[in-house]
Amino acid sequence: MRSRTRINWLVMLLVVLGTLFILFPLYMTVTIALKNPEQMAQSVFAFPTTLHWENFARAIDMTNFFQSFRNSAIVTASTVLLTLLSNSMVAYAIARNMEKRKFFKGLYYYFVSAMFIPFPIIMLPIVKLTASLEMTNLVGLILLHTVYGLAFNVFVYVGYIRSIPVALEEAAFVDGATTWGTFWRIIFPLMAPISATVGILTCLSTYNDFLLPLIIISDPGQYTLPLVQYVFQGQFNTEFNLAFASYLLALLPMIIIYLFAQKWIINGVTQGSVK
Amino acid sequence: MNKRIAPYYWMTVPAVVLFFVFMTLPALQGIYYSFTNYNGFGKEYDFVGFKNYFNLFQDDNVGNAYWFTFKFAIVVTILTNILSLLIALGLNAKIKFRNFFRGIYFLPNILSVLIVGYIFNYLFSNVFPIWGQNLGINALSTNILGSESLAWIGIVIVAVWQSVALNTILYLAGLQTIPITLYEASNLDGAGKWREFWSITFPLIAPFFTINMVLAMKNSLMVFDQIVALTNGGPGRATQSISHLIYTGGFEGGEYAYQSANSVIYFIVIAVISILQIRFLQRREMDL
Secondary structure, eight states, X not given: OGGGOOOOHHHHHHHHHHHHHHHHHHHHXXXXXXXXXXXXXXXXXXXXXXXXXXXXXXXXXXXXXXXXXXXXXXXXXXHHHHHHHHHXXXXXXXXXXTTTOXXXXXXXXXXXXXXXXXXXXXXXXXXXXXXXXXXXXXXXXXXXXXXXXXXXXXXXXXXXXXXXXXXXXXXXXXXXXXXXXXXXXXXXXXXXXHHHHHHXXXXXXXHHOOHHHHHHOOOGGGOOHHHHHHHHTTTTTTOHHHHHHHHHXXXXXXXXXXXXXXXXXXXXXXXXXXX | OHHHHHHHHHHHXXXXXXXXXXXXXXXXXXXXXXXXXOOSSSSOOOBOTTHXXXXXXXXXHHHHHHHHHHHHXXXXXXXXXXXXHHHHHHHHSSOTTHHHHHXXXXXXXXXXXXXXXXXXXXXXXXXXXXXXXXXXXXXXXXXXXXXXXXXXXXXXXXXXXXXXXXXXXXXXXXXXXXXXXXXXXXXXXXXXXXXXXXXXXXXXXXXXXXXXXXXXXXXXXXXXXXXXXHTTTOSTTTTOOHHHHHHIXXXXXXXXXXXXXXXXXXXHHHHHHHXXXXXXXXXXXXXX
């Protein structure tokens, strides 16, 4: 029987070899970030003999790391929060009414059709719009990220809410609960699993996004981490060790979160994308 | 009754307002500007009808960007799907530390595309050439990103390295939905591994194949970050993608209206491809 077959060592070997392709660039990133130019000249591949932690200190100084980290953290956390609140709410209203009322059905297709709109078509006008609204800042970034996730999130949320039995809400109505009360006290907590998925996907895409901050943000004090890497690329030209220390610092927060929440993140991404 | 229904309408208000202002309005504006000769700043502009659209079809840079983007997207989609299906099969087999390997293979997906691009840029320019020289392989001994004919391969490698992660996990999710009894039955019938794959595994993960093809295609048609990090569209314009062309032409080249027209075309192309892909692949799903 299959379930009792032995461990497949050939496949195991191939899987291990495959991980080398994943890990090699990351190994290079870590070692280069810890070397100095002399060590680089000796061998690019070798593990550093002495560790040059000062690369990190200098990279932090040069790129104003803590400020851009704070910006990234604010944008990511606020976007996730706002997304969870606003997207779940509209999805609930749609899911519970789309069968009976044309307005909600229309709204569903209105949102979901935006999944096919490539960002470049709104890229040029959005810059003028945010400039005229004085939103070329973190607030603008948060709102835009929230809006651009809406199409996919509404799609995922509506699918999930429709699997929650309506009987629960009817019982609450009979007990005198308002629609708002039902949403916040019954439905919103019940949506925790799908909210976790939406939250994870939003977190990853917001934190790593480069194009939106690139076109929206002009004040260096509001740069996010990827934008900082882009802006400082020119200044790193010859100092690869500093550049890599800076890359590693920017990658690290997500890697740390990933180490702790790996299983959760993988499951969340799978659920979100397959729905 | 009304007290129960009215709140539903209120619940839609924040999302509808935000969506209309930041999505629909800009999209309509983009279409509007595509019929003008607006340069992106100032207030003066005239209507030029379909002139921008006519010019697009005669513009070598535009043709070049579409050619590069399609070549890139097709190759990336195929490679990503083959590799991730193979990896998913490997990770679904009887091996040790399955969850650990799952974790490693998914890692690239959580990293910033731009930074991954910068890291590979360094590898292409400073690390791989050393290997090429040591091993005496001519093709590897110079930076391929500097070569007009090879640079696109470098971008394909980076894109595939990163996108395989997501597709692998999706295929893996698909493989886990297949009931093990089917394999037991086919074992009893004496089916070989190859037969088993084509008759059981592949048909049953067909919906996942559809999703992965559409996702990979759509993502690679939008390629931007990798271009910025690896080649900035060069050498020459050999690796300029459509979105990179819209960005540089629209913001830096004073072609605001012209690139708006380009993005309208781009939108139509992406929508048509996505719909065709879904139609075609779903019909295949049903046939199986």
